[in-house]
Amino acid sequence: MTTEITTTPDTNLYFIREKIYKLRNAIMYSMSNDLIKMPNTIVTALKIDDEGCLWFVCKAPAHYTDQYEQSFPARLHFYRKGILYYMEVSGKATIVKNEETGVEENESVLLIKMSINCVEYTEPQIRKKTKLDLIADNVQQWIMRNAAFSRHTKPVLAKLQQHNS
DSSP, X not given: OOOOOOOOOOHHHHHHHHHHHHHOEEEEEEOOOSSSOOOOEEEEEEEEXXXXXXXXXXXXXXXXXXXXXXXXXXXXXXXXXXXXXXXEEEEEEEEOOHHHHTOXXXXXXXXXXXXXXXXXXXXXXXXXXXXXXXXXXXXXXXHHHHOOOOOOSSOHHHHHHHHHO
């Protein structure tokens, strides 16, 4: 008797991948306790592989990267204006050597691989307007449509001086 092993696609990974690709940019916070640690920086997500590792690039710090830990805990905060959700991803980040990837040596960009431990996905609650809010909005719109303001050619202070004379 043979048993057939079937693998089902990880729907959580597809969901996370889709949401991160839509946001694309994040702020990276190094959670290391070392004296010299990676500075907070903006990163760009490149891909999430099938093992659940997030690959991203960031601007290399001004100092030599050899001074920093090559593997450190990190948190990424993904947010984009106009998109009604944000994500926080945390895990162990590792600076990938350019020789390992076959990518040309580039001093200004770092390639980092993060094994994802925790993902927090948040959609803000949209507050429904009360009847009082709707009435106030309607009154304001009516005033803006129907109120006429006369345009003065003389400054208001000049008119005041004429009335006081």
